[in-house]
Amino acid sequence: MTPRRIAFANQKGGVGKTATVTGLASAITARGGRVLIIDMDPQGNATEGVGVPRGEDLAVYEGTTWALFIESSQGRTGHVVEHIRPSKWDGVDVVAAHINLANVEQGGGQETPWYVDLALEDADLSMYAAILFDCPPSLGNLLFSALNTVDSVIVVTEPTVDGVKGVKSLRKTVALVQKRPNPRLVIDGIVINKRRANGEHEFREEELRKSYGDMVARTVIPDYVARQDAHSAQIPIHRHRGGKSLALQVAYDDLLAELPIEVSTVSAGVK
Secondary structure (H helix, E strand, O other): OOOEEEEEEOOOOOOOHHHHHHHHHHHHHHOOOOEEEEEOOOOOHHHHHOOOOOHHHOOOOOOEHHHHHHHHHOOOOOHHHHHOEEOOOOOEEEEEOOOOHHHHHHOOOOOHHHHHHHHHOOOOOOOOOEEEEEOOOOOOHHHHHHHHHOOEEEEEEOOOHHHHHHHHHHHHHHHHHHHOOOOOOEEEEEEEEEEOOOHHHHHHHHHHHHHHHHHEEEEEEEOOHHHHHHHHHOOOHHHOOOOOHHHHHHHHHHHHHHOOOOOOOOOOOOO
8 A cells, every 4th residue: 555645734833734743643543554754844843742852852863854855865765764763652653853954944955855755765655544744834945845745735724814825825836836846746635723613713714615615624623722732741632531632533533534545454563
C-alpha cells in the first residue's frame, strides 16, 4: 500500500493545523493504522505534541526534517527512513522539527523545494496509512517544499475573516504548484476548525461553503478545551477523557472518513 502524502496548511497562524494533524493521526491509529508525521514547522508543535523532543532540544541533527534538507542537498535520496523516530503514541512515528528549518524558510537555492521529495524518493513507507506534513504558517520555502512532495493538501481554517482570506491566498499558491512542479497536487478539503456556536462563525462557515462548495469538508471541528488538554499531556485525543473529548473523537473519525486514506492494520516496524 502506498501511503497518501498530505500537507496541512494555511498562511494564517493559530488556525489549528497541528491539532488537525495530530487529531487525524489519533483517528487513524485508533483504527489500527500507522502514521508518519513530517514536521516542517521550526516551532515543532507537532513533534512535541506526540512526545518527541525537537532536534535542537537534544542537540542532534539526526531524526529531523533539517537533516532531510541537508542530505538531499548532498545528493542523497530515500534517506527519510534513517531519520524516522518513534513517538510516545502507539502507531505514530515522526521526523522531528529543528529550529534550523528557519534557515530554509529564509533562504536556500532554487533547488530547495525538491529536497524533501528527494528524501522520500523510493523509500519504503508502505507500513503507513498516511504521511502527514505539518507546515508553517507562511508561504515560504518550507511550504513549497511540502507542496512539491505531497499528493494533496488540506486547508485548515477558522471561520473568521482572516481565515477566509488565508484560504483564498493558499488556493492561489496551490494553483501555482499544480502548474509546476507538482501537477498531481490536489486539495483534499477545506477543514473548518475551532468552530464555536456564535453568529460570526456561522456566517463565515456559510461564506466558505458558498464560495467553495463541496471542497469544504462536511465535518466541522468544534473548539473544545479537550484538544489543548490532550496536546499538553502529549496523548492522542482518542485516549483523553473529559472536556468533551468524545465529541472531538467523533469529529476526527468523521473527518477521516471523508478523506482518501486507506487504513489497514499493518504491524511491520520501521527498519
